[in-house]
Amino acid sequence: MSQTTSNIFASLPNKISDELFETIVTGKNIKVERIISQGHSSPATGWYDQSEHEWVIVLTGAAKIELENQAPVHLVAGSYFNIPAHTKHKVAWTDPDTQTVWLAIHYS
Numbered sequence: 139m140s141q142t143t144s145n146i147f148a149s150l151p152n153k154i155s156d157e158l159f160e161t162i163v164t165g166k167n168i169k170v171e172r173i174i175s176q177g178h179s180s181p182a183t184g185w186y187d188q189s190e191h192e193w194v195i196v197l198t199g200a201a202k203i204e205l206e207n208q209a210p211v212h213l214v215a216g217s218y219f220n221i222p223a224h225t226k227h228k229v230a231w232t233d234p235d236t237q238t239v240w241l242a243i244h245y246s
Contacts, residue, residue, distance in 0.1 A: 147239065150237060168245045172240070174239055188224070189223055191222055192244050193243045194218060196240055198215050199215065199238025200214045201213045202230045203227055203229055204228050204229075204230040206225075206227070
C-alpha cells in the first residue's frame, strides 16, 4: 500500500465567501477535518449540540467559541480546546483579516 503525504496549509484559497470544511480522514469512531474561516461565525440562532466529542486546534488566525452558560473561549494559533458531546456551543467570531485554519477531531 502506497503512502501519500500532504500539507495542512496546501491549497488554501485566496478568498472565501463561505466557511470551508474538508474531511481529511475518517474511521469507525473518528473524523478529522480541516476548517478554513475568515470572519465567519455560527448562525445567530441555535447552538451546535453534537453527539460526539470535538477537539479543535487553531493552526493560524484566531477565534472565539461561545458555550451555553459558560465563559467564552478565545483561541489563537496553537490554542486547542475539547468540547464534550452535547455541550451546546457556537463559533462567535473568527479573525476577519486573516484566515483561521482549524483542525477538528470528532470522536466518540
